[in-house]
Amino acid sequence: MIPAFSSLASAWLFALLVPLIAFYFLKLKRPRVEIPSLALWRQVLSDQRVNAPFQRFKRNLLLFLQVLILILLVLAAMQPFLRREASRAQRFPVLVDLSASMAARDREGGSTRLDEAKKRVRELIDGLLPEQEMCLVAFGKSARRLTPFTNNQRDLRAALDGLATEDVASDLEEALQLAQALGRTAIFEKVLLFSDGNFPAKTTFELPFQIDFQKIAPGGSNYGIVALNARRAPGGQWQVFVQLAASEGAESTTGVIELAQQGTAIARQSVTLTGGATPRLVFELAGGPSATIEARLQLTGFDSLGADNSAWLTLPEARRLNVFVPESLAGYRHALSSIEQLNVFPQEGAVEPTSFDLVITDREADLARRARVRCSIGLVPADLSALVSIQQQNAQAIDWRRDSPLLQHVNLRDVVLMDQPTRRGEATDEPFATLGYEVLAQGERGPLLLERRRGETLEVAVLFHTDRSTLPYRVGFPIFVSNLVQAAWQQTGLAEARAIATGVLPPLAATPERSFKLEGPNLPTREARSDAEGQLTGLPVPRAGEYTLKGDDGSNRLIGVSLLSPPETGLAAVDRIEFNDQLSVTAATTVGKSDRSLWWLLAFIGFVALLVEWWWFHRPTISHA
Amino acid sequence: MNETAPQVTSLLTNRDLDRLGRLRLNVSRRFTNRARGEHLAAKGGASTEFCDYRDYTPGDDVRFVDWNIFARIQRPYLKQFHHEEDLHVALLVDASRSMLFEGKLALAQKLAAAIGVLGLRGGEKVSACALGEADRLAPSRGRSAQGKLFSFLERISGGGAAPVERGIESFLRQHQGRGVAVVISDFLTDGDLRRAFSLLHNAGLEIFAVQILGPSELDPDLAGDLRFVDCETTGHLDISAAGDLLALYHEYRLAHEARLTALCQQRSGKFLPVSSATPFEHVLFDLMRRKGWIV
Numbered sequence: 001m002i003p004a005f006s007s008l009a010s011a012w013l014f015a016l017l018v019p020l021i022a023f024y025f026l027k028l029k030r031p032r033v034e035i036p037s038l039a040l041w042r043q044v045l046s047d048q049r050v051n052a053p054f055q056r057f058k059r060n061l062l063l064f065l066q067v068l069i070l071i072l073l074v075l076a077a078m079q080p081f082l083r084r085e086a087s088r089a090q091r092f093p094v095l096v097d098l099s100a101s102m103a104a105r106d107r108e109g110g111s112t113r114l115d116e117a118k119k120r121v122r123e124l125i126d127g128l129l130p131e132q133e134m135c136l137v138a139f140g141k142s143a144r145r146l147t148p149f150t151n152n153q154r155d156l157r158a159a160l161d162g163l164a165t166e167d168v169a170s171d172l173e174e175a176l177q178l179a180q181a182l183g184r185t186a187i188f189e190k191v192l193l194f195s196d197g198n199f200p201a202k203t204t205f206e207l208p209f210q211i212d213f214q215k216i217a218p219g220g221s222n223y224g225i226v227a228l229n230a231r232r233a234p235g236g237q238w239q240v241f242v243q244l245a246a247s248e249g250a251e252s253t254t255g256v257i258e259l260a261q262q263g264t265a266i267a268r269q270s271v272t273l274t275g276g277a278t279p280r281l282v283f284e285l286a287g288g289p290s291a292t293i294e295a296r297l298q299l300t301g302f303d304s305l306g307a308d309n310s311a312w313l314t315l316p317e318a319r320r321l322n323v324f325v326p327e328s329l330a331g332y333r334h335a336l337s338s339i340e341q342l343n344v345f346p347q348e349g350a351v352e353p354t355s356f357d358l359v360i361t362d363r364e365a366d367l368a369r370r371a372r373v374r375c376s377i378g379l380v381p382a383d384l385s386a387l388v389s390i391q392q393q394n395a396q397a398i399d400w401r402r403d404s405p406l407l408q409h410v411n412l413r414d415v416v417l418m419d420q421p422t423r424r425g426e427a428t429d430e431p432f433a434t435l436g437y438e439v440l441a442q443g444e445r446g447p448l449l450l451e452r453r454r455g456e457t458l459e460v461a462v463l464f465h466t467d468r469s470t471l472p473y474r475v476g477f478p479i480f481v482s483n484l485v486q487a488a489w490q491q492t493g494l495a496e497a498r499a500i501a502t503g504v505l506p507p508l509a510a511t512p513e514r515s516f517k518l519e520g521p522n523l524p525t526r527e528a529r530s531d532a533e534g535q536l537t538g539l540p541v542p543r544a545g546e547y548t549l550k551g552d553d554g555s556n557r558l559i560g561v562s563l564l565s566p567p568e569t570g571l572a573a574v575d576r577i578e579f580n581d582q583l584s585v586t587a588a589t590t591v592g593k594s595d596r597s598l599w600w601l602l603a604f605i606g607f608v609a610l611l612v613e614w615w616w617f618h619r620p621t622i623s624h625a
Numbered sequence: 626m627n628e629t630a631p632q633v634t635s636l637l638t639n640r641d642l643d644r645l646g647r648l649r650l651n652v653s654r655r656f657t658n659r660a661r662g663e664h665l666a667a668k669g670g671a672s673t674e675f676c677d678y679r680d681y682t683p684g685d686d687v688r689f690v691d692w693n694i695f696a697r698i699q700r701p702y703l704k705q706f707h708h709e710e711d712l713h714v715a716l717l718v719d720a721s722r723s724m725l726f727e728g729k730l731a732l733a734q735k736l737a738a739a740i741g742v743l744g745l746r747g748g749e750k751v752s753a754c755a756l757g758e759a760d761r762l763a764p765s766r767g768r769s770a771q772g773k774l775f776s777f778l779e780r781i782s783g784g785g786a787a788p789v790e791r792g793i794e795s796f797l798r799q800h801q802g803r804g805v806a807v808v809i810s811d812f813l814t815d816g817d818l819r820r821a822f823s824l825l826h827n828a829g830l831e832i833f834a835v836q837i838l839g840p841s842e843l844d845p846d847l848a849g850d851l852r853f854v855d856c857e858t859t860g861h862l863d864i865s866a867a868g869d870l871l872a873l874y875h876e877y878r879l880a881h882e883a884r885l886t887a888l889c890q891q892r893s894g895k896f897l898p899v900s901s902a903t904p905f906e907h908v909l910f911d912l913m914r915r916k917g918w919i920v
Contacts, residue, residue, distance in 0.1 A: 030863060030864075031850075032851075032854055035841075035842075035854070036729075036813055036839070036842060036857075037723050037815075038862045039814060039881075040878055042815070042862060045862065060865065
């Protein structure tokens with residue numbers, strides 16, 4: 001291999017040889033030794049053997065050493081390097097996986113996958129040549145650029161050192177899309193990917209560049225919680241489901257799964273975990289006010305990842321569903337009377353709550369009531385009045401969405417309607433979709449049943465009046481009412497609860513137009529503002545743990561966020577990434593060779609030569625006076 | 626000699642002087658000096674000490690015919706006697722600056738004093754000269770001249786800049802008489818010693834050359850890059866890796882020694898190399914006696 005030089009301009013420094021040699025002969029310092037006569041020594045010096053080339057070399061060894069040192073330093077300044085495989089890439093982005101599995105350790109007290117990746121990237125940075133540029137990109141659930149294309153090794157090292165894993169699953173496509181976006185401003189041909197391969201083996205991304213997949217060996221045995229949810233059981237109790245998982249090939253181990261509320265254990269079960277197993281545990285908890293419980297997995301053996309050993313679940317308050325149905329809709333009230341855990345308003349002597357969970361009405365005024373689910377009967381919502389009108393004609397349903405939760409097990413065939421919803425314009429559903437409506441049932445001339453989600457509210461519009469149809473006399477009617485109630489349970493979250501996974505918080509109900517601060521584990525405080533509809537959205541939660549949401553109105557809410565990712569807990573790793581264009585990339589088993597910079601080697605040899613020269617200059621010369 | 630008596634000179638102990646009384650210089654060369662002295666040179670002289678017989682040839686002085694033998698065998702034989710010569714012992718002590726190194730001059734002074742004492746006690750004419758200095762001791766004879774000799778030698782301070790060959794030539798310009806020239810020097814000179822020795826030889830002087838070198842000259846311990854400065858000429862010589870040149874130095878030193886030996890032997894002279902670290906008594910009573918310089 002012939003070295004190349006990246007800074008040939010420094011070759012002019014060789015001109016320093018001239019003054020060096022000149023000064024050497026002008027300023028050579030020799031110890032003076034007075035002797036009786038020079039006669040014999042003159043004869044010695046005139047001897048042919050003394051003037052042999054090797055003897056001349058020895059006599060001028062000091063000069064040769066100084067010349068050697070200067071040559072080495074100048075060569076080092078010229079920045080020589082050995083061209084190797086990776087040297088062809090003048091500019092390349094480096095994608096570093098920060099997903100939860102990168103925090104896995106290979107053994108007790110061992111290094112994390114991210115540490116291994118950092119080590120490899122640091123070698124790349126150290127071998128970076130002046131004309132090469134690197135761009136560091138970190139990705140987990142999302143990707144972000146850490147540095148622009150640069151060869152500033154200090155900046156690159158600082159960015160690399162600042163990397164920390166996030167308790168999220170990795171999304172390779174996000175990283176590739178960012179790399180693709182980078183390619184619009186800077187041309188490059190190759191992307192280096194450092195990951196443990198814990199992502200889907202197939203991606204739809206169309207690869208516009210080469211990928212050098214540097215796979216980090218996966219961590220050791222891992223066990224963790226991959227799912228945590230709860231369902232309301234009859235009697236107001238909660239059934240809490242905890243699903244565990246162990247990585248493939250993990251050694252068998254035992255442990256305890258414990259549920260705790262405010263730090264106090266309220267339930268526990270022993271568990272035995274083996275490689276690839278996914279046991280599901282069920283806990284029975286009494287209902288009550290809203291509470292956050294923490295599930296903790298405590299194992300006796302080595303566990304490579306700690307982030308998935310805890311999960312949090314917020315159980316909502318155990319209460320009955322508040323339903324408003326005017327007295328005029330006797331059929332609905334009758335159907336609701338057979339359903340448990342309901343408070344149907346209005347009722348005599350009962351105080352109406354300020355908000356309802358479900359409102360079923362055929363009166364315009366009742367639609368102004370606050371409710372999670374509003375179902376209008378025989379009314380055309382104001383925003384739809386321009387699109388549809390009701391004509392007093394017999395009609396029938398010709399099609400309906402049988403897979404919709406509202407129409408599940410509801411058969412509208414042969415139901416005779418006295419109202420005929422009729423489209424005013426073109427015969428498509430597009431204008432309704434534009435307004436956010438989804439058509440669930442179609443009549444002969446227009447939609448019969450629509451639903452729209454607005455924030456946390458579900459709006460159901462039955463454009464025909466059920467009392468002027470045969471629907472109340474069909475089996476499907478109480479089922480439809482029951483579906484409405486189930487939708488209300490779902491919408492209010494009173495029937496079941498799911499643990500919040502890391503990534504981005506789901507929309508949270510909050511006081512409209514207020515400021516909030518989210519404080520999380522080892523994360524900077526993030527500020528957010530709720531919208532006019534009382535929704536707080538887009539709050540990132542990259543780490544598992546307990547977060548506190550503080551509002552400027554004094555509210556304080558505890559939110560538990562958990563990893564809950566079977567792929568991350570399973571430490572699944574792919575060796576091959578398949579792209580949709582039949583292209584696949586295989587993980588490299590060896591570290592890619594980067595250009596090897598030689599300046600430090602030359603500088604080191606120069607330093608050694610300097611020490612030799614120093615020793616030669618100061619060595620004992622005479623032992624007698 | 627009484628050991629408690631005061632020292633006659635600082636150069637020699639009384640004991641050395643006592644031992645010298647039983648020795649004399651052994652000069653092998655036959656001189657043709659007509660002046661008669663006390664030194665028995667070779668046969669054919671006019672002394673009373675019989676030496677040998679030889680056949681009579683016409684023209685011989687009939688006074689030397691041994692008539693008793695003639696009466697007995699009827700053939701004339703001449704009696705021959707030792708020739709008593711007037712031997713001139715010239716002591717040439719190198720007083721250049723190079724002799725100041727490592728006690729070389731001190732040893733030279735002692736050797737010169739000892740040889741001078743031998744000459745004076747042998748009835749020879751002794752003169753001395755410090756090569757490189759203007760001072761010199763005029764030829765003297767007899768034990769009474771010992772004091773002057775010692776005094777002269779003690780006064781030699783050294784430090785002269787003239788090389789030994791030039792000092793010899795300078796000495797010969799004023800010298801008269803045949804005999805022995807005892808040259809005590811380190812002989813480290815770039816000059817032509819052959820010419821100087823030839824001049825001594827041609828002047829009728831048998832050369833007794835003593836080379837005195839210091840330990841650092843005989844076995845120098847040097848290393849590295851050095852600048853040698855000649856103490857006499859102040860000229861300098863830059864040496865690199867001196868340690869590697871020591872073997873060559875020894876080679877050249879021995880060659881120089883061999884050349885001096887040859888120069889002396891070719892002129893019927895004698896050469897003795899000694900170290901200034903060698904005790905004077907060893908040089909005088911051991912080395913010189915072994916070499917036959919004194920008997």
